[in-house]
Amino acid sequence: MKRLPLRQAFTLIEPGPVVLVTTNDGEKDNVMTISWTMVVDFTPVFAITTGPWNHSYAALARSRQCVIAIPTVDLLDRVVGVGTCSGANTDKFAKFGLTPAKAKHVKAPLIEECWANIECKVIDIVKKHAIVVLEGVAAYVDGSRKERRTIHAIGDGTFVVDGRRLDRRRRMRTKIPPGV
């Protein structure tokens, strides 16, 4: 995986793909599937909605670190599997054939099979709304990967795969931050 300039990392989350969020509680790695994510700033800052009902939340809140990994459509069944069992009684990395890789700034692992990974630190938890605010501190993409189509959860058990890409760069140029 090669480094992605941090100023481009928001472009991994802005289109709204399903993501995997990894944590490490000091002893073990865990991973959860999350669709409820949002960009909050280009720097980049992200928000995710999660709370104590997710087993990963305790590790996330205590360690104040995580990795957001972006899977592509070839991983859909593993993503659904990760999202429908609990780290409380399952080693999800082993069960779903996901390979943890060492991150640089956080103890939570990158996921080798994913197209992109973002190391994040928790900068705030808005408890009232179960919103966790994250700052991205390093980002990576696997440039050798042919399959780059991400998946979007509808929320009813169906998923939409990325289709074709339309270019409006010229008309959008006043809105695109430098270096993106």
Next chain:
Amino acid sequence: MKRLPLRQAFTLIEPGPVVLVTTNDGEKDNVMTISWTMVVDFTPVFAITTGPWNHSYAALARSRQCVIAIPTVDLLDRVVGVGTCSGANTDKFAKFGLTPAKAKHVKAPLIEECWANIECKVIDIVKKHAIVVLEGVAAYVDGSRKERRTIHAIGDGTFVVDGRRLDRRRRMRTKIPPGV
């Protein structure tokens, strides 16, 4: 447009489409393009990132109401247009040929050309992060529309259109709320 059961409205936002957000400041309607959105609860509750740098923000914060309208790919150039000019000096509804329609619970208008619309009330503003938390109070979809492919902003001036839909309803059934 026909009513969509409110418990299904989160499925309009969960996949992460670009949306239009309308407001009314007591005198005029305005509309902005937003990509930074998130589902916060199934009830439904949504978060959007916006602040005083958007002309619509003053009306949103004062009226505590808005409509989230979901455009489809045939509206891409209008969506880009709305996102690259300001309501401070432009009647964006007139300029981009968008038709405001009366909402039931809020003064902000629905947009007739959009595939779906959600009437929302502001339930909180997390100023520190410029996150506005919204509760959906009514939702509509245009069932007569053939084009239903939404668009996802990458953030670099390109957009990805919805591709094919994959069904994992059976495997996801434990995670889908009743009536969705």
